[in-house]
Amino acid sequence: MRGPRNSLKLKTLAMLSRAGRAMEVPELAVSVSYFPVDGFYPYCRRLERWGLLATMKSAGGKLAYTLTERGRGRLAWLQRNALR
Numbered sequence: 009m010r011g012p013r014n015s016l017k018l019k020t021l022a023m024l025s026r027a028g029r030a031m032e033v034p035e036l037a038v039s040v041s042y043f044p045v046d047g048f049y050p051y052c053r054r055l056e057r058w059g060l061l062a063t064m065k066s067a068g069g070k071l072a073y074t075l076t077e078r079g080r081g082r083l084a085w086l087q088r089n090a091l092r
Contacts, residue, residue, distance in 0.1 A: 014086060016040065016051070021060065021075060021083040030064050030072035055079070 019040040024031060031039070037048035052073050055061045060079035066072040075083070 016042070017055070017060075018083070018086045018090060020051075020055065021079055021086065024061070024073065024075040025080065025083055030066060030074045032066050032068075032070050032072045036073065 020036065023036060023039045027039075033049055033052055034045045036052070037043070037045040042048045042051075052061060056063060056073070058078075059076060060082055061073040062076050064072050064074060
């Protein structure tokens with residue numbers, strides 16, 4: 009597995025998979041130990057552009073992300089290849 013980009017991607021996709029629900033960006037950022045939290049918004053947007061995440065509004069009306077089918081597939085691939 010390549011460097012930190014895939015490491016963060018693996019942690020992010022795995023967290024959303026374990027949560028089984030949409031997560032707001034600050035909660036997701038803290039869950040994967042990404043600081044400063046504001047810097048995580050562009051990263052989530054990038055994963056959305058790649059089709060790995062989908063956006064929705066949380067119960068509080070804030071931006072939240074969920075894992076897509078493509079994101080589940082990428083997570084499975086990353087998990088299989090993480091041991092190489």
